[in-house]
Amino acid sequence: MTHARRRLLAAALALPLAARAQAPIVIKFSHVVAPDTPKGKAAQRFKELAEARTGGRVKIELYPNSQLYKDKEEMEALQLGSVQMLAPSLAKFGPLGVKEFEVFDLPFLFKDTAAFRAITEGPLGAELFRKLEPKGIKGLAYWDNGFQIMSANRPLRQVSDFQGLKMRIQSSKVLDAQMRALGAIPQVMAFSELRQALQTGLVDGTENAPSNLYTQKIHEVQKHMTLSNHGHLAYAVIVNKKFWDGLPGDIRGALEAAIKEATAYANAIASTENAAALQGIQASGRTTLHTPTPAEMNEWKKALMPVHQEMAPRVGKATIAAAYKAAG
Numbered sequence: 001m002t003h004a005r006r007r008l009l010a011a012a013l014a015l016p017l018a019a020r021a022q023a024p025i026v027i028k029f030s031h032v033v034a035p036d037t038p039k040g041k042a043a044q045r046f047k048e049l050a051e052a053r054t055g056g057r058v059k060i061e062l063y064p065n066s067q068l069y070k071d072k073e074e075m076e077a078l079q080l081g082s083v084q085m086l087a088p089s090l091a092k093f094g095p096l097g098v099k100e101f102e103v104f105d106l107p108f109l110f111k112d113t114a115a116f117r118a119i120t121e122g123p124l125g126a127e128l129f130r131k132l133e134p135k136g137i138k139g140l141a142y143w144d145n146g147f148q149i150m151s152a153n154r155p156l157r158q159v160s161d162f163q164g165l166k167m168r169i170q171s172s173k174v175l176d177a178q179m180r181a182l183g184a185i186p187q188v189m190a191f192s193e194l195r196q197a198l199q200t201g202l203v204d205g206t207e208n209a210p211s212n213l214y215t216q217k218i219h220e221v222q223k224h225m226t227l228s229n230h231g232h233l234a235y236a237v238i239v240n241k242k243f244w245d246g247l248p249g250d251i252r253g254a255l256e257a258a259i260k261e262a263t264a265y266a267n268a269i270a271s272t273e274n275a276a277a278l279q280g281i282q283a284s285g286r287t288t289l290h291t292p293t294p295a296e297m298n299e300w301k302k303a304l305m306p307v308h309q310e311m312a313p314r315v316g317k318a319t320i321a322a323a324y325k326a327a328g
């Protein structure tokens, strides 16, 4: 052995053992909801699958509950590469400039979960993901979280009950138009700020999936909820495109398989998790749940369906037509 080689070997042996082994690829996965929600559980499942399938060459770090970033910041962090993976609600892509995603917020667009899946698993779902690529983002999967309900401190039965209420919404112009069509005053706010805003009266009410309302303890600060199922909540699992494209092929393949499996899990648990959350809300006795009558629902529909037409210039006529066709 030459002197130089001996020196190199000695230097390598001096390194701590962990540093000598190849350091794992770290994927920071940030999201805004509780771990105990359909999205939180699916993210955890993805972590387990991804780490097992890559034999520890990848480490997934989960940051739930807006621990790392709030709604708007997390999109920017993804583009900058400060995090590698997110699963924002489809109602949060407008500020990024991909307004077509707001088609998913059109009230009463889906009659059931199958109608939603027909869109995300069809050509429109793929086309929407293509629109993210110029933004440096790649879409990997859609995760369902079912239908949304309304909450406030007064019963929301008739459209007139919404008059003048300040309602927290996600950053979607379609949701803005929806609340205005009901006579309410929409207010965009990060999810992490919602509970306190309701508690202090900064806003009067909101809409969300029961699993989010329950895990954020919104039922403790809202006296009434209406099981309107007027809107739908779902997510896009997205990654920083440059990071993703730069991964070794075998790693990317293993992660894609893990995502596929986590997606099937997310979609399978959404409805049971939300039903359980609703039961939890009811059992708490803090909130009165209202099931609207057919006449009440018809009145809501009459007020809300014009939002489709109103939002066509923003969302795109062709996108809406494609969504109608897929949703059946």
Ligand code: LMR
Pocket (backbone or CB within 6 Å): 032, 033, 039, 087, 088, 089, 170, 190, 191, 208, 212, 233
């Ligand atoms: C919200 O901001 O209301 C929800 O989209 C949060 C989430 O990600 O489910």
